[in-house]
Amino acid sequence: MTDSAGRPARRRRGAALEEAILSAAAAELTESGYAGLTMDRVAARAGTNKNAIYRRWPGRLALGIAAYRRLATTVQPPDTGSLREDALELLRQANRTWSSPLGAVLRDLLAAAGGTAELLGQLQDQSGDAVAAPWLLVLGRAVARGEAAPEALHPRVATSAVVLLRNEFVVRGAPTAPDDVLVDIVDEVYLPLVRGRGLAPDV
Amino acid sequence: MTDSAGRPARRRRGAALEEAILSAAAAELTESGYAGLTMDRVAARAGTNKNAIYRRWPGRLALGIAAYRRLATTVQPPDTGSLREDALELLRQANRTWSSPLGAVLRDLLAAAGGTAELLGQLQDQSGDAVAAPWLLVLGRAVARGEAAPEALHPRVATSAVVLLRNEFVVRGAPTAPDDVLVDIVDEVYLPLVRGRGLAPDV
DNA sequence: TCAGTTAGGGTACTTGCCGTACCGTAATGG
DNA sequence: CCATTACGGTACGGCAAGTACCCTAACTGA
Numbered sequence: 001m002t003d004s005a006g007r008p009a010r011r012r013r014g015a016a017l018e019e020a021i022l023s024a025a026a027a028e029l030t031e032s033g034y035a036g037l038t039m040d041r042v043a044a045r046a047g048t049n050k051n052a053i054y055r056r057w058p059g060r061l062a063l064g065i066a067a068y069r070r071l072a073t074t075v076q077p078p079d080t081g082s083l084r085e086d087a088l089e090l091l092r093q094a095n096r097t098w099s100s101p102l103g104a105v106l107r108d109l110l111a112a113a114g115g116t117a118e119l120l121g122q123l124q125d126q127s128g129d130a131v132a133a134p135w136l137l138v139l140g141r142a143v144a145r146g147e148a149a150p151e152a153l154h155p156r157v158a159t160s161a162v163v164l165l166r167n168e169f170v171v172r173g174a175p176t177a178p179d180d181v182l183v184d185i186v187d188e189v190y191l192p193l194v195r196g197r198g199l200a201p202d203v
Numbered sequence: 204m205t206d207s208a209g210r211p212a213r214r215r216r217g218a219a220l221e222e223a224i225l226s227a228a229a230a231e232l233t234e235s236g237y238a239g240l241t242m243d244r245v246a247a248r249a250g251t252n253k254n255a256i257y258r259r260w261p262g263r264l265a266l267g268i269a270a271y272r273r274l275a276t277t278v279q280p281p282d283t284g285s286l287r288e289d290a291l292e293l294l295r296q297a298n299r300t301w302s303s304p305l306g307a308v309l310r311d312l313l314a315a316a317g318g319t320a321e322l323l324g325q326l327q328d329q330s331g332d333a334v335a336a337p338w339l340l341v342l343g344r345a346v347a348r349g350e351a352a353p354e355a356l357h358p359r360v361a362t363s364a365v366v367l368l369r370n371e372f373v374v375r376g377a378p379t380a381p382d383d384v385l386v387d388i389v390d391e392v393y394l395p396l397v398r399g400r401g402l403a404p405d406v
Numbered sequence: 407t408c409a410g411t412t413a414g415g416g417t418a419c420t421t422g423c424c425g426t427a428c429c430g431t432a433a434t435g436g
Numbered sequence: 437c438c439a440t441t442a443c444g445g446t447a448c449g450g451c452a453a454g455t456a457c458c459c460t461a462a463c464t465g466a
Contacts, residue, residue: 011432011443038423049444054425104317110373111314114307120375154391160367164359167366170313170373172323188357193396214414214461241452252415257454 012048020046021053025067030101034064034108061112065122068109071102077134083142087161087190090134091182094162098169099176107169135159139194152194161190215251223249224256228270233304237267237311264315268325271312274305280337286345290364290393293337294385297365301372302379310372338362342397355397364393 012020024046028037039060043050057063078089097103106123113119135158142148152158164185168177215223227249231240242263246252260266281292300306309326316322338361345351355361367388371380 013433013442017443039425040423047444049446050425051427051445052443055442060424107314107317111311111317114310114314156367156387157392160363160392163367163370164363166373167369170369184359189360189363189396193392216413216462220414242454243452252417253454254416255414258413263453 017046017048017052018056021048021056021063022067022070025063026071029064029067029071029105033101034105034112037064037067039063061109061119064105064109064112065119068102068105069122071105073097075130075134077137079138079141081145083138083145083147083194084186084191086138086142087186088182090138091161091165091185092179094131094165095177095182098166103169131162132159135162142194148194157193160193161185164189220249220251220255221259224251224259224266225270225273228266229274232267232270232274232308236304237308237315240267240270242266264312264322267308267312267315268322271305271308272325274308276300278333278337280340282341282344284348286341286348286350286397287389287394289341289345290389291385293341294364294368294388295382297334297368298380298385301369306372334365335362338365345397351397360396363396364388367392 021042025037025042028042028045037060039050039053042063043053046052053063057066075090075093078086080086080089098106109123110120113123132155136153136155139148139153139158143150143153165177165182168181224245228240228245231245231248240263242253242256245266246256249255256266260269278293278296281289283289283292301309312326313323316326335358339356339358342351342356342361346353346356368380368385371384
């Protein structure tokens with residue numbers, strides 16, 4: 001016996017079923033966003049039912065986060081030899097991510113997690129620490145080249161550009177940030193910040 | 204005839220009814236947050252029914268935004284004579300706002316508006332432009348005192364501190380940001396940024 | 407003053423989705 | 437080969453958004 005999709009009647013269990021559920025949830029997430037991620041649809045798409053889902057995840061949000069994790073792409077740290085170009089490239093990558101449908105998903109998940117540190121932590125790999133690493137890498141090279149002050153190797157300083165960019169998405173409803181904005185952030189904020197430190201400590 | 208709350212049986216219309224609805228919605232928002240803002244409860248609390256609400260606002264989100272606007276407090280720009288203290292005070296005000304129940308409401312509303320520029324614009328008065336003004340004011344005074352470079356009078360530069368603080372709330376689930384973080388933002392990012400500009404234009 | 411019009415009030419209903427419960431049965435492991 | 441576990445099917449209960457009607461109070465202007 002096979003169903004209409006040709007799925008064998010063989011009953012899946014354990015990892016195989018979990019894989020099918022996550023895959024279906026990820027597909028729903030990309031097609032319809034988090035708002036369209038309903039338990040019924042995921043179950044139907046995975047060829048199973050809600051029991052199997054609730055046995056693995058406590059609710060819709062947890063499933064959404066788990067499904068998102070397999071969609072998130074990792075950042076590729078550039079190495080152009082110029083801090084300005086490296087920073088712009090990182091911002092452009094971030095801009096592409098945030099302005100893609102996946103960016104909307106991530107924003108919805110962050111909002112749904114809304115202060116639940118436990119769940120937020122599972123997203124932080126993609127939105128927090130995983131973001132800081134490439135910036136510190138790029139900035140470290142710039143420091144070695146003398147393009148930036150060593151004091152700038154500070155997580156908050158290093159990631160300030162991408163935080164400012166994210167603000168564009170949160171406050172403006174911009175579907176995508178124009179390249180001007182990225183250039184502005186780099187030239188008006190980021191480069192002056194990482195270069196011009198240690199000027200006059202006490203004013 | 205009066206109902207159990209003592210409301211006169213006189214049927215309210217127009218502005219009076221709208222006021223009652225907004226007032227009820229604002230109360231629900233403060234007590235139960237945006238998640239607890241249901242049309243039925245607002246209608247019951249206002250002593251009316253959902254018809255009157257839907258005749259004025261297209262949906263729950265629009266009502267939530269309208270109700271939020273009457274809860275939002277305006278920023279009081281400090282003038283301590285020191286940019287560092289002014290900036291810290293502005294950050295502390297922002298920190299109080301974001302960490303209050305109202306902050307959670309604002310975050311939920313921003314998320315629910317999620318890219319709808321039209322609705323987002325109605326919140327922008329509270330989260331965007333209204334934020335920039337006091338920072339530019341404070342920074343303008345600092346420039347006059349010689350505490351900051353004139354080039355720093357740029358909206359993106361002037362508001363960078365508060366944007367970084369907001370990031371703490373979005374990424375970490377922190378209910379409130381420790382004062383250390385505010386000091387860190389001011390000393391490690393903001394002051395170096397607004398002071399140390401115009402160092403070496405071409406590197 | 408008195409129709410005629412507008413806008414509230416009351417209520418019931420449809421739809422959608424989360425989360426739960428129950429039961430029969432296939433898969434698995436000893 | 438049987439006991440146990442986990443999946444499939446299905447049916448609910450609950451809640452909230454949004455819609456549809458109908459009745460009636462409040463306003464409007466001739």
